[in-house]
Amino acid sequence: MVDYTAADPLSDVFSALADPTRRDIVARLAVGDATVTELAEPYDVTVQAVSKHLKVLEGAGLVSRSRDAQRRPVHLEAEVFDLMTKWIERYRQLAEERYRRLDAFLETMPDNEKEEGK
Amino acid sequence: MTTNTKHETQIIVDPDVPLVRIIREFEAPVEKVFRAHTDPEIFKQWTGPNGYENEIETFDCRTGGSYRYKTSGDGWEGWFRGSFHEVRPNSVIIQTFNYEDIPDGVSLDRIEFEDLGDGRTRLTSTSLVDSFEGRDAFIASGMEVGVNEGYQRLDAILAAS
Secondary structure, three states, X not given: OOOOOOXXXXXXXXXXXXXXXXXXXXXXHHHOOEOXXXXXXXXXXXXXXXXXXXXXXXXXXXXXXXXXXXXXXXXXXXXXXXXXXXXXXHHHHHHHHHHHHHHHHHHHOXXXXXXXXX | OOOOXXXXXXXXXXXXXXXXXXXXXXXXXXXXXXXXXXXXXXHHHHOOOOOXXXXXXXXXXXXXXXXXXXXXXXXXXXXEEXXXXXXXXXXXXXXXXXXXXXXXXXXXXXXXXXXXXOOEEEEEEEEEOOOHHHHHHHHHOOOHHHHHHXXXXXXXXXXXX
């Protein structure tokens, strides 16, 4: 059994994405791989600052960098995104199920409390 | 955000604040939707996951009131409780929500009832917790298997990258 209390991967993903610059970086990587220099270009920050953001994204498993290639392009791990989306979708579906039961009850309920006594 | 059929639940998971927001419209007047939340006899029949039963111990849905109920099914049971902080008829319920096995994991819920006219109501339910970890646990609640499998998959992805 793996101890999931020690680390919270989903939370890492959410907090990594809590930063607007990092969200922007992820959005750009969704189009295709890019180098750190390329990623730094549109921002008024240093390459070092972008590297820092990438470390956080890497730590959350959202991006990876090939070790061998000289350019070391940054790659978006789409599967991690899908995973997160699935959890959220599941939570949404549970709410939807609950509300469908409520729909059914609302149909059978009298319009106001007075009618109940009739 | 709005997709497919007219009444599908929408969900918003905020990236900056540890909250989850759920929005749903009902083909029923606001008074009815509100009563379905405040009348324990009705509430217990629709809340919780499909196939689970609810047994109410306390349900005093008014400003300053409290609630406690047991949800059971599928060989599992758990107690939930909280305080009704503010209850304004056909408008809003502000309450706390807590699964008793995780006493610190309390959420502050704001349930808004909006009269859309023509006997329709929009329900907006916002749950705020005090950390992103807590929010994630909240999202993960009621789907233990899915999340553990998910974490294992994520572990594998992290190990490979």
